[in-house]
Amino acid sequence: MSLINIDNFNASDERRNSVDIDRGREYCRQLEQGKIFYFDHIPFNFPKEYLTFLLSRRQQNTRFHKNISFRPQTNLLRGFPASEKKDFARLQEIMQFYSGQVTKFLAAFLPPYAEKRLLDYASFRTIEENGRDLPLHKRNELLHVDAFPNRPTRGGRILRVFTNINPTKERVWQIGESFERLAEKYASDAGLNRIAVQSASTSGKIVRHTSRFLKKIGLPVADRSAYDHFMLRFHDYLKENTNYQKNGDKTRLEFPPNSTWLVFTDGVPHSVLSGQFALEQTFIIPFEALVSPEDSPARVLEKMCRKSLIAV
Numbered sequence: 001m002s003l004i005n006i007d008n009f010n011a012s013d014e015r016r017n018s019v020d021i022d023r024g025r026e027y028c029r030q031l032e033q034g035k036i037f038y039f040d041h042i043p044f045n046f047p048k049e050y051l052t053f054l055l056s057r058r059q060q061n062t063r064f065h066k067n068i069s070f071r072p073q074t075n076l077l078r079g080f081p082a083s084e085k086k087d088f089a090r091l092q093e094i095m096q097f098y099s100g101q102v103t104k105f106l107a108a109f110l111p112p113y114a115e116k117r118l119l120d121y122a123s124f125r126t127i128e129e130n131g132r133d134l135p136l137h138k139r140n141e142l143l144h145v146d147a148f149p150n151r152p153t154r155g156g157r158i159l160r161v162f163t164n165i166n167p168t169k170e171r172v173w174q175i176g177e178s179f180e181r182l183a184e185k186y187a188s189d190a191g192l193n194r195i196a197v198q199s200a201s202t203s204g205k206i207v208r209h210t211s212r213f214l215k216k217i218g219l220p221v222a223d224r225s226a227y228d229h230f231m232l233r234f235h236d237y238l239k240e241n242t243n244y245q246k247n248g249d250k251t252r253l254e255f256p257p258n259s260t261w262l263v264f265t266d267g268v269p270h271s272v273l274s275g276q277f278a279l280e281q282t283f284i285i286p287f288e289a290l291v292s293p294e295d296s297p298a299r300v301l302e303k304m305c306r307k308s309l310i311a312v
């Protein structure tokens, strides 16, 4: 079973737990190997009035065009009308608080990552997932592994913490087989060897020189490793592959109201079938900080193509 149930863990101020370093390493290892950690409650401090405010967005759904995203480092909130000044500021404050609480929770639950994790974006998912009309590559109900076009990880991993804040409705996911099995079946067809060879060739060096030049003159550039190139392609390839979507292994998971779960979404194929109102915080765990690097998608893929995909 891919779900590991954690009872009685709470990092809130009133009931502050923390995991010892050995157990923390074991948890990190299990997560890196594709397990999902599940809590039937919110394991950090999140006041009721904040939940009430977030859920009051229900009546104003038509105003939202996408998920609300939040960048904790710069306090940047997107996807909510800035003209609604008072609510905008309140939402910013709540998202900042949420990010801080999840960060504290992560340090207490997974101490080996505490010093090294990079705080990425958070999101508030206000739209019912069932029946969303999105372009193919953005469709959430299709199984995929995550990769970010504008934030390459160079072998680092994407760890996400989700909380279903819907008071009455579960959030329904599907998960697929292990990354290793997925890669064995589909990575070649998705172009792994071509991408690995290209990056090792002269043209790859030219791309690297060009991106260094663009950076020098101050232009933003996503400094992607061959691994990042492949993972972006793999994300799209899986969503485009109707045979995989129809016949691939899948297990249905239902996350009830107020439950929280942690998962490396770059290694666990997943899709969202239904649910409304979820909070999510992303962390990047750099490759050097992994407890079990041999289980990482980067190493699994390197073993397959016998080429280095993340060397700088």
Ligand SMILES: [Fe+2]
Pocket (backbone or CB within 6 Å): 144, 145, 146, 265, 270
């Ligand atoms: Fe995803």
